[in-house]
Every structure is written in C-alpha cells, then in structure tokens.
Amino acid sequence: MNSEPLVRWDWIGAHLGPILDRVGQHLYLAVIAVSIGFAISFGLAALSIRRRRLYPFVTLLATAVYTIPSFAMFAALVVVSGLSIFTAEIPLVVYTFILFVPNIVAGFDAVPQDVLDAADGMGYTSAQRWWQVELPLSVPLVVAGLRLATVSTIGLVTVSAILGDRFGGLGYYILDGYHRHFPTEILVGGLLSIGLAVLADLGFVLLRRLLTPWAAARAAAR
Secondary structure: OOOOOOOOHHHHHHHHHHHHHHHHHHHHHHHHHHOOOOOHHHHHHHHHHOHHHHHHHHHHHHHHHHOHHHHHHHHHHHHHHHHHHHHHHHHHHOOOOHHHHHHHHHHHHHHOOOHHHHHOOOOOOOOHHHHHHHHHHHHHHHHHHHHHHHHHHHHHHHHHHOOOOOEEEEEEEEHHHHOOHHHHHHHHHHHHHHHHHHHHHHHHHHHHHHHHHHHHHHHHHH
C-alpha cells in the first residue's frame, strides 16, 4: 500500500496562484492590524507619558485583553459583528496594545534628561523638542515594539482561519490540511507563515539601523 508523501510538489505547483493570493491576504490582514494597533497604542502611550497615573491602568487593560484566548475572542465577536473583516481585525488589533504601549513609553523614558535640558537651553519649543529630539532617540525601542507586534500578528492571522477562507490567510491551508489529513497544505501554511514572520523581523532590524545610524557608529567605536 502506497503511503501519502509528506510533500506533494505537484499539488504545490498546481496551486502557486492561490498560494500567492493567500500570502497577500495574510499580509493584508497583518498590515491593517499592526497599523491601526500602532496608531491607537501611540495615542495611549502619549497620554500615559503626559499623565503617569493612567499608565498602570492602560497596561493592566492591555494585559487583560492579551490574556483572552484568541479562539474565544474570535468566537465571541462573531455574535456581534458576524463573519466580517471587523471580527477578524479587532482581536488582531487589541493584541498589539501590550506589545506597543510599554515599548513606546520606555522609548521616550530612555531619552536622557540632560539631552532634554540641553534642547530646552537651545530654545526648542515643546513641539520641536518632541519631533527633533525625543522621537528620534526613542526609535530603537519603538521599532522593537513594531518587531514584536508584527511577528506576533503574523502568527495570529493564521488563527483567524476559523472565521472562514476569506479571513484566514495562510491559516486556511493549515486548517484545511488538518481536516483533509493532507500534510502538504499544513506545511505550506505553516512554513510560509514562519517565513513571513522572519522576513518582517529582519526588515525591522534593517529599518532600525537605517533610522538610527548613530547607534551603529557608537557600537562600532566600542
């Protein structure tokens, strides 16, 4: 009796078009979630920096949301918003808060006080100091938050496959392969998801180096 091979290369060759479509769908869902999550988190972080008493509450709320199992959140939202893009994106967005907010706050906190005092002494306005001093110096930790959130979101997009083939990205192949006992689909979905996460991580490493050339110069001088 012939056993099913682990990888069916003929199936992969015949499905290159649909596979690329799934990769595009996966990236589309991840980019929307990370972009919206970053925008909201930046606002929450800015508010936390201005009013420190709010920061513990913001982090507690973000942590509490992050502890909710993704399957449970997706299932609960189906009752509210049905099988829609909102149901897929809301969990992906809120799961980024705990990865973004602390890193953004820590990035601004890491700016040395003597640098801020020097900027004030040079006559910088609050807005100029923020844009020209605080924001550039906070970039390493802000980008670190982007790395974590993006890699995490790429992984979580696979879970949204439980909502149907319109929202699962590469997770569709993992789920479909599991139901059909077809390992090729599982490997395609899993390995390509991992590949996207690795490429995103490397991309943010390069972005950080491009945005903070002084950091590389300092490391080379040591």
